[in-house]
Amino acid sequence: MSFTVAIDGPAAAGKGTISKAVAAHFGFAHLDTGLLYRAVGAGMLAGGDPVVVAQGLDPADLDADALRSAEVAQAASEVAVNPEVRDALTAFQRGFAARPEGAVLDGRDIGTVICPGAQVKLFVTASAACRAERRFKELQAKGSETTLDAVLADVQARDTRDAGRSTAPLAAAADAVLIDTSDMSIAQAVAQAVALIENAQKTLRG
Structure with a gap:
């Protein structure tokens, strides 16, 4: 359990x-969930569709140092209001929470x-x-x-x-x-x- x-x-x-x-x-295992939205924001800035980025997110994408810029923070706030992005990241977080090691x-x-x-x-x-x-x-x-x-x-x-x-x-x-x-x-x-x-x-x- x-x-x-x-x-x-x-x-x-x-x-x-x-x-x-x-x-x-x-x-x-530890997850800073704020980084998820920043990672999606960074993906959008790189030309990706935010929903597609959110659905394909990998823990390896969560480089805290690379995601701390003001530009990424602004992009994160923009994608955070997208219901499809939120649904994808909710599923990601719940999957992470179910890890057997805690x-x-x-x-x-x-x-x-x-x-x-x-x-x-x-x-x-x-x-x-x-x-x-x-x-x-x-x-x-x-x-x-x-x-x-x-x-x-x-x-x-x-x-x-x-x-x-x-x-x-x-x-x-x-x-x-x-x-x-x-x-x-x-x-x-x-x-x-x-x-x-x-x-x-x-x-x-x-």
Whole structure:
């Protein structure tokens, strides 16, 4: 029987870092579902039909570094509203979640739409100010010339857009455990997630 961990949350809350650490700890496969839409967006920019790209997507296409550009991010937001693209990527994600070795999926609608039957559901969040500061430091490290106020405005706008969209809005599943990383270290957040998963595994074993 497969074991699925669904981790949702807003941008820069730490869900990606926690997901990778949890997957490594338990030997589970990990999928950053946001990269799926970026990969389809990149395929569209290269001249492909987004639906065809989505239907033929392979895990090998998910090169995080190559998919982080602003141009690809914009293309990803365009293809994400296509119902046929969403259907294809939903099927991809559910197939990934069924891996026999166990899987961790992080995104915005994993616990609510993609894997509502996941054995563990986490909602990782942090204050907008805290998330903006983290993202600002990341951008500074990459040489980006921006301001903290501009990054905060972008984070808040994205939160509003994600929570207000008609299809699969960002929301915590009713049975998700909330992890607020505002005042936590990465190690503390990962330890909390690991403990929750271990408890779920013990319960399943009876």
